[in-house]
Amino acid sequence: METRELRRKFLEFFESKGHGTFPSGSLIPYDVTGRLDESLLFNGAGMVQFKPYFRGVAKPEQPRLTTAQKCVRTGDIEEVGDTSHLTFFEMLGNFSFGDYFKELAIAYSWEFLTSSKWLNLPPSRLSFTVFEEDEEAFDLWAAHVSAAGINPEYRIFRLGEDTNYWPAGSFSNGPPGPCGPNSEMFYWTPNDEPAPSGPYSKEEWQRDEAAGKWLEVANDVFIQYEWQGRLRNPDRPADGYIKTGMPNLPFQSIDTGMGLERTAAVISGFNSVYETDAFRAIFRVIESVGTTYGRSESEDRAIRIIADHIRTACFCIADGILPSNNGRGYVLRRLIRRAVLKGQRTLGFDVPFFHLIYEGVAETMGDHYTELLEKRDVIIETLRNEEAQFRRTISQGSEMLTIWLDTLVERGQRALDGKSAFKLYDTYGFPLEVTQEICAETGVSVDVEGYEVALKEAQDRSRAADQRDSVYGGVDGGLVILIHQIRESGPTEFVGYSHLTSQSQIVAALPETDEANRPTGNIAVALDRTPFYAESGGQVSDEGLIVGPGFELKVIDLVKQDGIYVHLCEPLSVSHPADFRTMSSDDLQQVLNEQFFQKPVRATVDAVRRQRITRHHTATHLLHASLRKRLGTHVTQAGSLVSPDHLRFDFTHGKGMTPAEIQQVEADVNEAILNADPVTIHENVPLQEAKAMGAMALFGEKYGQFVRVVDVRGDQGEPVSVELCGGCHVRSTGQIGLFKIVSESSAASGVRRIEAIAGDRAALWANKQHETLVHAAGLLKSTPQDLVRAIEKNLESLREERKTREKLMQQSVAAARDEVIMVGPVELVIKILQDVDPKEAQQVADQIAAQTKNRVGIVVVKGANEVKFIAKVGKDAVSAGANAGALVKDLATKTGGGGGGRPDFATAGGRNLEAVDQAIESLPIVLKGQVG
Numbered sequence: 001m002e003t004r005e006l007r008r009k010f011l012e013f014f015e016s017k018g019h020g021t022f023p024s025g026s027l028i029p030y031d032v033t034g035r036l037d038e039s040l041l042f043n044g045a046g047m048v049q050f051k052p053y054f055r056g057v058a059k060p061e062q063p064r065l066t067t068a069q070k071c072v073r074t075g076d077i078e079e080v081g082d083t084s085h086l087t088f089f090e091m092l093g094n095f096s097f098g099d100y101f102k103e104l105a106i107a108y109s110w111e112f113l114t115s116s117k118w119l120n121l122p123p124s125r126l127s128f129t130v131f132e133e134d135e136e137a138f139d140l141w142a143a144h145v146s147a148a149g150i151n152p153e154y155r156i157f158r159l160g161e162d163t164n165y166w167p168a169g170s171f172s173n174g175p176p177g178p179c180g181p182n183s184e185m186f187y188w189t190p191n192d193e194p195a196p197s198g199p200y201s202k203e204e205w206q207r208d209e210a211a212g213k214w215l216e217v218a219n220d221v222f223i224q225y226e227w228q229g230r231l232r233n234p235d236r237p238a239d240g241y242i243k244t245g246m247p248n249l250p251f252q253s254i255d256t257g258m259g260l261e262r263t264a265a266v267i268s269g270f271n272s273v274y275e276t277d278a279f280r281a282i283f284r285v286i287e288s289v290g291t292t293y294g295r296s297e298s299e300d301r302a303i304r305i306i307a308d309h310i311r312t313a314c315f316c317i318a319d320g321i322l323p324s325n326n327g328r329g330y331v332l333r334r335l336i337r338r339a340v341l342k343g344q345r346t347l348g349f350d351v352p353f354f355h356l357i358y359e360g361v362a363e364t365m366g367d368h369y370t371e372l373l374e375k376r377d378v379i380i381e382t383l384r385n386e387e388a389q390f391r392r393t394i395s396q397g398s399e400m401l402t403i404w405l406d407t408l409v410e411r412g413q414r415a416l417d418g419k420s421a422f423k424l425y426d427t428y429g430f431p432l433e434v435t436q437e438i439c440a441e442t443g444v445s446v447d448v449e450g451y452e453v454a455l456k457e458a459q460d461r462s463r464a465a466d467q468r469d470s471v472y473g474g475v476d477g478g479l480v481i482l483i484h485q486i487r488e489s490g491p492t493e494f495v496g497y498s499h500l501t502s503q504s505q506i507v508a509a510l511p512e513t514d515e516a517n518r519p520t521g522n523i524a525v526a527l528d529r530t531p532f533y534a535e536s537g538g539q540v541s542d543e544g545l546i547v548g549p550g551f552e553l554k555v556i557d558l559v560k561q562d563g564i565y566v567h568l569c570e571p572l573s574v575s576h577p578a579d580f581r582t583m584s585s586d587d588l589q590q591v592l593n594e595q596f597f598q599k600p601v602r603a604t605v606d607a608v609r610r611q612r613i614t615r616h617h618t619a620t621h622l623l624h625a626s627l628r629k630r631l632g633t634h635v636t637q638a639g640s641l642v643s644p645d646h647l648r649f650d651f652t653h654g655k656g657m658t659p660a661e662i663q664q665v666e667a668d669v670n671e672a673i674l675n676a677d678p679v680t681i682h683e684n685v686p687l688q689e690a691k692a693m694g695a696m697a698l699f700g701e702k703y704g705q706f707v708r709v710v711d712v713r714g715d716q717g718e719p720v721s722v723e724l725c726g727g728c729h730v731r732s733t734g735q736i737g738l739f740k741i742v743s744e745s746s747a748a749s750g751v752r753r754i755e756a757i758a759g760d761r762a763a764l765w766a767n768k769q770h771e772t773l774v775h776a777a778g779l780l781k782s783t784p785q786d787l788v789r790a791i792e793k794n795l796e797s798l799r800e801e802r803k804t805r806e807k808l809m810q811q812s813v814a815a816a817r818d819e820v821i822m823v824g825p826v827e828l829v830i831k832i833l834q835d836v837d838p839k840e841a842q843q844v845a846d847q848i849a850a851q852t853k854n855r856v857g858i859v860v861v862k863g864a865n866e867v868k869f870i871a872k873v874g875k876d877a878v879s880a881g882a883n884a885g886a887l888v889k890d891l892a893t894k895t896g897g898g899g900g901g902r903p904d905f906a907t908a909g910g911r912n913l914e915a916v917d918q919a920i921e922s923l924p925i926v927l928k929g930q931v932g
Contacts, residue, residue: 001119001264001267001268002264002276002277003090003260003261003264003276003277003278004277004367004368006092006119006260006263006264006267007068007090007092007260007368009112009118009119010066010068010092010112010258011066011068011092013108013111013112013118014064014066014094014108015066017064017094017108018064019062019064019065019066019094019095020061020062020064020065020066021065021066021067022065022066022067023067024067024068024069024070024369025043025048025049025067025069025070026043026319026320027042027043027070027071027072027315027316027319027321027328028042028043028319028320028321028328029041029042029043029048029049030049031048031049031050031051031052032049032050032052032053032058032060033052033057033058033562033563034704035052035561035562037051041327041328041331042071042072042073042074042328042331043069043070043071043072044071044072044073045069045071045091045257046067046069046071046091046092046093046095046255046257047093047095047221047255047257048069049069050065050095050097050255053095053097053253054097054178054223054253054255055178056250056251057562058562060097063096063097063098063099064094064095064096064097064099064100065094065095065097066092066093066094066095067091067092067093067095068090068091068092068093068260068368069090069091069092069093070088070090070315070369071088071089071090071091072087072088072312072315072316072331073087073089074087074331074335077334077335077338080304080305080308080309081301081302081304081305081308082301082304083271083272083273083274084262084272084273086261086273086308086311087308087309087311087312087335088308088311088312088315089259089260089261089262090259090260090261091257091258091259091260092257092258092259092260092263093255093256093257093258094108094254094256095253095254095255095256096253096254097251097253098250098251098252098253100254101222101224101252101253101254102136102137102140102220102222102254103140105220105222105254105256106137106140106141106144106183106220107140107144108256109185109218109220109256110141110144113126113185113217113218114126114148119267121187121267123145123148123150124148124150124188124195124197125187125188125195126155126185126186126187126188127155127156127157127185127186127188127205127214128141128145128155128156128157128183128184128185128186129156129157129158129159129163129164129183129184129186130156130157130158130159130164130181130183131158131159131160131161131164131165131171131181131182131183132158132159132160132161132164133181134158134164134181134183134222137181137183137222138152138156138158141156141183142156154196154197154198154199154200155200157202157205157206158202159202163184164181164182164183164184165179165180165181165182166179166180166181166182166221166223166255167179170227171227172243173240173241173243174227174229174240174241174243175227175229175241176226176227176228176229176241177226177227178223178225178226178227178249178253179223179225179226179227179246180221180222180223180224180225181221181222182219182220182221182222183219183220183222184216184218184219184220185216185217185218185219185220186209186214186215186216186217187214187215187217187266187267188213188214189212189213189214189215189266189269190213191269193213196208215262215266216259216262217258217259217262217263217266217267218256218257218258218263219256219257219258220254220255220256221254221255221256221257222252222254223249223252223253223254223255224248224249224252224253225246225247225248225249226246226247226248226249227243227246228243228244228245228246228247229241229242229243229244229245230242230244260278261273261276261278264276264277264278274304274307277364278364278365279304279307279364280364281359281360281361281363281364282307282310282311282357282360282361282364283303283307283360284360285356285357285359285360286303286306286307286357286360287303288356289343289347289349289353289356289357290347290348290349291303291347291348291349298346299346299347302342302343302346302347303347305338305339305342306339306342306343306347306354306357307357307360309335309336309338309339310339310354310357310358310360310361311361311365312332312335313332313335313336313339313354313379313383314358314361314362314372314379314383315369315372316328316332317332317375317378317379317382317383318369318371318372318374318375318379319371320638322382322638322652322748322750322751323336323382323386323748323749323750324748324749329748333386333749336354336383336386336387336390337386337390337431338431339354340354340387340390340391341394341431341434344391344394345434345437352384352387352388352391353387354383354384354386354387355380355381355383355384355387358376358379358380358383362376375636377632377633377634378634378635378636378652380634381632381634381652381653381654381750382634382652382750384654385654385749385750386749386750388654389749389750393427393428394428394430396428397424397427397428397430398438400424400428401424401430401435401438401439404416404420405438405439405442405444408444409442409444410879413444414443414444414445415444415445415446415447416435416439416444416445416446416447417447417450418446418447418448418449418450418451418452418453418454419450419451419454421435421446421447421448421450421451421454422450422451422454422455422458425451425455426458432446432448432451436448491562491563491564492526492527492528492529492530492560492563492564492565493528493529493530494529494530494531494533494565495529495530495531496530496531496532496533496542496605496728497681497728499531500531500544500604500605500607500610501531501602501603501604501605502527502529502530502531502602502603503600503601503602504527504528504529504530504546504600504601504602504603505527505528505598505599505600505601506525506526506527506546506548506596506597506598506599506601507526507527507528507597507598508525508526508597509523509524509525509526509592509593509595509596509597510523510524510525510589510592511523511524511580511585511588511589511592512524512568513585517585518581519580519581519583519585519588520581521570521571521579521580521581522556522568522569522570522571523553523568523569523571523580523592523596524566524567524568524569525546525553525566525567525569525596526564526565526566526567527546527565527567527601527603530565530567530603531544531603531604531605532544532555532558532565532567532603532605533558533605533610533727533728534558534559534560534565535557535558535559535560536560536726536727537640537698537725537726537727538620538639538640538641538642538727539613539617539642539727539728540613540641540642540643540644541557541558542555542558542605542606542609542610542613543555543556543557543605543606543609544603544604544605544606545572545603545604546567546569546601546602546603546604547601547602547604548596548599548600548601548602549599549600550574550575550595551571551573551574551575551595551596552571552572552573553567553569553570553571553572554569554570554571554572555567555568555569555603556568556569556570574595575595576591576595578591609644610728611759612644612645612759612760612761613642613643613644613728614728614729614730614735615730615735615736615737615758615759616642616643616644616646616647616756616757616758616759616761617642617647617725617727617728617729618679618710618712618729618730618733618736619647619669619673619736619739619756619758620640620642620647620649621710621712621721621723621725621729622668622669622672622673622712622720622721622733622736622739623647623649623665623669623739623754623756624637624649624651624696624721624723625668625712625720625721626664626665626668626669627651627653627665627754629668630661630664630665630668631653631657631661634652634653635651635652635653636651636652636696636698637649637650637651637698638650638651638652638747638748638751639747639751642727644761645757645761646742646755646756646757646761647755647756647757647758648753648754648755649753649754649755649756650747650748650751650752650753651751651752651753651754652750652751652752653750653751653752654750656744656745656746656752657744657752662741662744665741666739666740666741669739670738670739672712672714672720672721672733673733673734673736673737673738673739674734675714675715675733675734676732676733676734677712677713677714677715677720677732677733677734678712678713678731678732678733679710679711679712679729679730679731679732679733680710680711680712680713681708681709681710681711681729682708682709682711683708684706684707684708685706685707685708685709686705686706686707687703687704687705687706687707690707690709690724693709693711693722694719694722695707695709695711695722695723695724696722696723696724697723697724698723698724698725703724707724708724708725708726709722709723709724709725710722710723710724710725710727710729712733720733736758736759737758737759737760737762737763738758738759738762738763738766739756739757739758739762740756740757740758740762740765740766741754741755741756742755742756742757742765743755770784773787777790780794802837821924823856823924823927823928823931824880824927824928824931824932825854825876825880825931826854826855826856826876826877826880826882826927826931827852827854827855827856827877828855828856828858828923828924828927829848829851829855829856829857829858830858830859830860830920830923831844831845831848831857831858831859831860832860832862832920833859833860833861833862834861834862835861835862835863835864836861838861838868838870838907841859841861841868841870842859842870842872844857844859844870845857845858845859845870845871845872846872848872849872849873849874850874852874852876853874853875853876853877854874854876854877854880855873855874855877856871856872856873856874856877856882856884856887856927857871857872857873858870858871858887858888858891858920858923859871860891860916860920862913862916865911865913866897866909866910866911866913867895867897867909867910867911867913867916868907868908868909869888869891869892869899869907869908869909869910870888870906870907871884871885871887871888871901871905871906871907872884872904872905873903873904873905874904875904877931878903878904880931881930881931881932882903882927882930882931883903883930884901884902884903884904884905884906885900885901885902885903885906886900886926886930887906887923887926887927887930888900888901888906888907888908889906889908890919890922890926891908891910891919891920891923892908892909892910894910894915894918894919894922895910895911895912895913895915895916895919896910896911896912896915897909897910897911897912
């Protein structure tokens with residue numbers, strides 16, 4: 001059975017049972033409320049987006065849902081390439097939230113598996129496992145198995161919590177949260193061996209399952225308990241939990257999962273998921289690059305790895321995940337590089353190929369997952385750029401490794417140190433196994449233990465650098481309490497699109513605390529309605545005032561969760577005389593309740609600041625539209641910041657913009673501003689209708705079924721910019737004023753960054769630029785109009801002066817006779833110069849070392865407050881053991897500085913001028929220690 005047919009049948013079956021078909025969630029694990037699930041890196045199961053439904057935090061429109069969920073799991077990445085492991089897969093699921101439970105869930109599973117209308121699998125080739133204490137599930141399966149004429153004891157097996165409880169092992173060990181037993185369904189796969197009949201024990205079933213004869217096709221999870229417990233050791237969470245109780249949840253739920261690719265392979269009689277139609281088109285494109293599947297196991301495994309990783313890469317990029325050095329982006333980069341290495345080293349693909357394989361993914365899955373087609377350009381461009389960059393780093397790393405290996409072989413050494421191996425990984429992206437493979441070709445091993453030490457040190461540094469101060473201190477924890485307090489009254493009513501003031505009521509208040517749980521003096525309040533925008537989609541939060549009876553609060557930031565706005569406020573005046581910072585938490589909370597809770601207030605947004613923000617936000621939309629027009633439709637947003645002072649826009653593009661391109665984009669935006677095009681906001685538009693309007697979804701954003709469209713059109717109704725956006729905007733582009741791009745730079749691999757300003761910020765910048773121009777012209781005794789010519793004349797004079805100085809220096813050096821000190825087999829020459837340019841000093845060192853191949857040239861440049869050391873070593877002197885890096889490091893250490901470099905060339909510096917002469921006198925001894 002083909003995967004398309006299996007997916008269609010599964011969804012149609014559960015639709016026929018009253019389930020609503022719900023779209024797949026993003027691979028970025030947003031839940032149905034739009035909140036990012038910070039506990040997960042990727043969406044790896046069908047139930048992830050439905051966590052709020054299982055917990056009762058949110059209520060679905062329908063209590064029965066079915067999905068085909070795209071998933072990524074990378075825990076077994078090294079196993080990918082065998083016959084069954086995948087990093088990307090589809091999970092078919094059906095869910096019940098407080099509706100049906102075990103009886104119907106098991107009945108539905110049996111019917112879908114065995115009915116001639118659906119999968120029509122022979123009952124004799126099915127088996128089932130249940131949790132060892134779940135007699136109800138056993139009996140329910142037994143009724144269906146018995147009706148098929150099979151003894152249930154020979155087909156249903158009771159197993160422990162490690163396999164038949166969700167989460168695995170949670171019956172005894174937690175963690176706290178919803179849990180329940182599960183039941184797994186298996187299919188007998190051998191085509192040349194009949195399924196067991198007659199007496200068949202659990203031990204025999206486990207033996208055959210371990211041998212791969214029984215393969216799991218689906219899993220029913222019966223979520224019915226709330227596991228309760230406490231940490232064994234609060235200082236060591238890894239020690240786990242102690243169970244204190246497991247009461248029933250307020251309602252029972254069902255979570256059923258069926259792996260699409262594996263199930264299609266099993267019921268089709270294939271030995272591998274890679275034999276299914278999910279991979280045929282991908283294999284065909286890979287083969288067209290220049291290989292043949294089935295030629296050798298090593299090449300076949302490489303093809304399977306490429307086929308798997310291209311699916312993951314395409315879906316990640318389509319969902320807004322871009323290659324980077326951390327988080328999801330790092331996983332994506334690792335997968336792309338792993339695939340490229342397999343193509344390059346195993347299959348001999350010498351030119352970029354990975355982006356070409358996209359066509360196989362689009363052909364196979366683009367009809368169902370339309371985002372693959374909608375994001376075609378950005379997917380291809382991202383893959384192309386990432387592979388090109390990696391091939392460059394591989395080339396550079398290979399050159400570096402070759403030099404190291406040549407040096408090791410010359411010295412008779414047979415091991416590459418761990419720090420060098422880690423540098424290849426950290427700087428050039430070389431996986432350890434690639435370094436080992438290249439080293440093995442020359443008979444050199446790799447110090448793996450040293451590599452692991454260097455890796456751990458880097459990870460520790462990374463973790464230390466990630467210790468950020470909490471903006472809200474204790475508010476993050478208190479936010480949960482605030483939300484709990486006001487959830488019954490519903491989400492905050494946001495009126496800030498049309499009003500900058502509102503008459504509101506405080507419905508909750510908490511003190512902000514620092515990391516030690518001490519009050520900071522600030523407070524967090526929630527209002528029943530608010531005009532304040534909370535940071536979202538790149539637009540920063542509003543600021544302003546909340547004024548009530550006996551108090552005035554300055555709003556300095558906001559956070560929004562589950563539709564509830566929490567305002568972080570600095571008290572400007574409060575009738576209560578006590579200092580909030582000196583009160584105990586309990587006393588302060590009581591004061592806040594008395595002073596603020598249920599009090600009427602007037603909330604007012606800082607209008608000037610909001611106006612600056614809206615100018616920059618609408619300008620960002622115009623900028624995005626122009627970039628796509630000028631650079632190509634592969635351009636899409638990869639991050640943004642919209643503030644009152646400037647805008648920052650990150651976008652996908654593989655190379656820096658030319659000055660002409662920047663000028664064109666800037667002109668496009670200013671033209672739209674001068675045209676004073678109207679900005680129309682369409683509220684609550686169905687998502688598909690918005691797409692039909694041509695509205696562009698922002699990269700990686702989560703959207704519901706109804707969206708807000710910001711529509712900018714020209715005089716003739718032609719679209720200038722149409723985007724889905726929840727931010728604040730001007731009513732006409734003419735309100736933006738002047739627009740100016742102030743910088744264009746690299747933000748990450750394949751991502752460029754533009755920073756720009758608009759309105760009064762742009763006018764202020766222009767005035768300052770003019771002042772600087774006038775001042776610079778005055779210094780050169782010129783006018784702003786003639787400034788460029790004046791600079792050119794000065795530069796020409798400086799070049800002539802430098803040439804004269806260099807010529808005099810060369811004549812002086814040539815005329816001076818070198819004093820040669822013989823140190824073993826090498827010649828040592830030391831030159832001491834005063835206040836010369838480092839470039840000139842390097843030329844002197846080059847001239848000294850060029851005299852003979854066994855010469856070591858040391859140039860000492862004394863300045864007013866520092867000394868520079870430059871060492872150049874000839875080829876024969878290096879072979880004899882002379883090391884420029886070690887020599888200058890010794891000189892620098894003795895003069896209170898530092899530095900180093902290669903064996904043949906190095907520079908360093910020092911600060912203690914009084915120690916220079918003594919350091920120079922020790923040079924022959926240091927060099928003697930190197931050459932013997």
